Amino acid sequence: MLLLYLSIPEWLRKLIADFYNNFIAKGRFKNYILKGLGITLLVTFFAVLLGIVLGMIVSIIRATHDKTYHDMTPGFLKVILKIVNTICVVYLTVIRGTPVVVQLMIAYFIIFASSNNKVLVAVLAFGINSGAYVAEIIRSGIMSIDNGQFEAGRSLGFNYIQTMAYIVLPQAFKNVLPALANEFIVLLKETSVSGYVGLMDMTKGSDIIRSQTYSAFMPLIAVALIYLVIVMLFSRVVTWLERRFRNSER
Amino acid sequence: MNADDQNKTYSHLIEVNNLKKHYNRGEIKALDGVSTTIDKGEVLAIIGPSGSGKSTFLRSLNLLERPTSGEILFEGINILSPGVDINKLRMKMGMVFQHFNLFPHLSVLDNMTIAPVKLLNKTKEEAEVDAMELLEKVALLDRAYAYPSQLSGGQKQRIAIVRALCMHPDVLLFDEPTSALDPEMVGEVLDVMKALAKDGMTMAVVTHEMGFAREVASRVMFMADGRVILDDTPDAVFNNPDNERLRSFLAKVL
Numbered sequence: 276m277l278l279l280y281l282s283i284p285e286w287l288r289k290l291i292a293d294f295y296n297n298f299i300a301k302g303r304f305k306n307y308i309l310k311g312l313g314i315t316l317l318v319t320f321f322a323v324l325l326g327i328v329l330g331m332i333v334s335i336i337r338a339t340h341d342k343t344y345h346d347m348t349p350g351f352l353k354v355i356l357k358i359v360n361t362i363c364v365v366y367l368t369v370i371r372g373t374p375v376v377v378q379l380m381i382a383y384f385i386i387f388a389s390s391n392n393k394v395l396v397a398v399l400a401f402g403i404n405s406g407a408y409v410a411e412i413i414r415s416g417i418m419s420i421d422n423g424q425f426e427a428g429r430s431l432g433f434n435y436i437q438t439m440a441y442i443v444l445p446q447a448f449k450n451v452l453p454a455l456a457n458e459f460i461v462l463l464k465e466t467s468v469s470g471y472v473g474l475m476d477m478t479k480g481s482d483i484i485r486s487q488t489y490s491a492f493m494p495l496i497a498v499a500l501i502y503l504v505i506v507m508l509f510s511r512v513v514t515w516l517e518r519r520f521r522n523s524e525r
Numbered sequence: 526m527n528a529d530d531q532n533k534t535y536s537h538l539i540e541v542n543n544l545k546k547h548y549n550r551g552e553i554k555a556l557d558g559v560s561t562t563i564d565k566g567e568v569l570a571i572i573g574p575s576g577s578g579k580s581t582f583l584r585s586l587n588l589l590e591r592p593t594s595g596e597i598l599f600e601g602i603n604i605l606s607p608g609v610d611i612n613k614l615r616m617k618m619g620m621v622f623q624h625f626n627l628f629p630h631l632s633v634l635d636n637m638t639i640a641p642v643k644l645l646n647k648t649k650e651e652a653e654v655d656a657m658e659l660l661e662k663v664a665l666l667d668r669a670y671a672y673p674s675q676l677s678g679g680q681k682q683r684i685a686i687v688r689a690l691c692m693h694p695d696v697l698l699f700d701e702p703t704s705a706l707d708p709e710m711v712g713e714v715l716d717v718m719k720a721l722a723k724d725g726m727t728m729a730v731v732t733h734e735m736g737f738a739r740e741v742a743s744r745v746m747f748m749a750d751g752r753v754i755l756d757d758t759p760d761a762v763f764n765n766p767d768n769e770r771l772r773s774f775l776a777k778v779l
């Protein structure tokens with residue numbers, strides 16, 4: 276047994292010890308990395324949902340403004356549209372003009388200072404952040420749809436909202452699917468700054484391990500690999516989805 | 526007065542009075558006081574040089590373009606008066622566009638059934654039976670499950686026509702329905718339109734096909750500079766035009 280142990284080269288022995296120390300001992304992998312992964316995925320998932328909802332609403336308001344404001348008959352609706360659109364523009368400008376980690380800290384330490392639900396605050400912060408980018412992506416999708424599609428829908432008797440829902444948005448979505456997927460990949464990776472507000476996400480988990488074992492290599496490489504695998508899997512799904520969409524038109 | 530009473534009292538299916546459409550605060554007068562009528566079963570051909578306001582006029586009829594002033598009575602109702610549900614009225618006015626505007630994300634059948642299902646509360650089955658019947662009429666039954674990108678231009682336009690017909694409109698508006706087609710496909714679309722005219726469909730057709738206007742139209746309206754210069758039978762318009770502008774226009778297109 277001892278012989279066997281001695282026959283292993285020095286560097287490999289060190290590697291195994293390192294591995295054991297960083298991941299197995301005290302259940303570190305399970306307690307920090309896996310649990311952190313759970314938090315990372317949880318925050319990402321709900322932030323994506325919030326981002327889509329917010330992005331849809333904001334993009335439809337923006338596109339409606341850009342397309343119809345000019346020809347609208349003056350009145351109550353026109354004023355409302357102007358106000359709502361201005362709010363959207365301010366939202367987009369502020370969110371896209373400041374770093375997400377600053378937004379996260381503002382959310383945690385200022386806006387929701389009374390809340391100690393870090394997951395919820397992170398979901399809100401990342402969701403509101405992502406919503407701005409999703410909004411611009413979907414808006415570009417809507418604007419890329421030929422106006423004839425709007426007119427064909429309206430001429431059949433669909434109202435503005437029905438035309439959007441049945442005719443324009445399905446096409447717009449398909450066109451921007453790659454950009455949206457990319458945004459969600461960015462979001463997943465951005466949640467890695469959650470440690471700034473003390474949220475125990477996966478990156479923070481690796482941080483804690485490092486602070487206990489004084490070795491950076493193992494925990495950081497492990498976390499990097501996990502992010503990479505998730506992103507690659509997700510990209511696969513998106514490629515598959517895109518192909519399916521495209522096939523349905525051929 | 527309820528809707529039934531109104532239905533009985535109108536004398537023209539469509540009546541347009543002194544319709545104006547201005548752009549840039551009146552600098553451009555796309556329509557400069559157009560008045561006309563369209564009766565049930567009539568085929569009105571609208572001709573005229575580029576920029577004369579033909580499209581603007583046609584698109585005003587279903588309010589894709591909002592006129593600056595004037596009156597459009599459709600089945601006795603002034604559709605420009607506030608409170609009119611334009612979506613309800615558009616269901617009764619089909620429109621066919623120069624560039625077809627089929628919905629590329631839907632199959633031919635879905636292109637045709639989406640509006641009846643969502644707007645007329647038909648079941649999917651009812652709407653499909655109806656659609657299949659119409660597809661048969663335009664000899665495209667075998668393309669029911671195809672997508673628009675798989676169709677030729679002529680096929681696309683025939684589908685666009687039957688898509689509009691699926692709503693069983695009281696009038697069909699065409700804006701240069703054959704102008705985007707390769708010459709060899711113009712005939713198949715015009716044939717469908719001729720058949721419709723024969724069936725008594727009311728149509729307003731902006732067209733550069735003088736042959737179609739002469740043969741099929743019951744009336745021809747010649748426009749220039751946003752005005753109606755002449756509005757008469759095809760015979761009167763084509764056979765001895767005594768109007769100088771019409772003569773020079775016809776000399777160019779014939």
Ligand SMILES: Nc1ncnc2c1ncn2[C@@H]1O[C@H](COP(=O)(O)OP(=O)(O)OP(=O)(O)O)[C@@H](O)[C@H]1O
Binds near residue numbers: 548579580
């Ligand atoms: N949105 C707009 N803004 C300004 N001017 C416009 C606009 N739309 C149309 N016009 C002008 O109104 C006039 C009538 O245009 P319209 O499209 O109705 O002509 P048309 O008879 O259909 O011409 P064509 O045969 O080329 O289709 C033209 O002078 C055009 O430049």
Ligand SMILES: [Mg+2]
Binds near residue numbers: 579580581
């Ligand atoms: Mg035109």
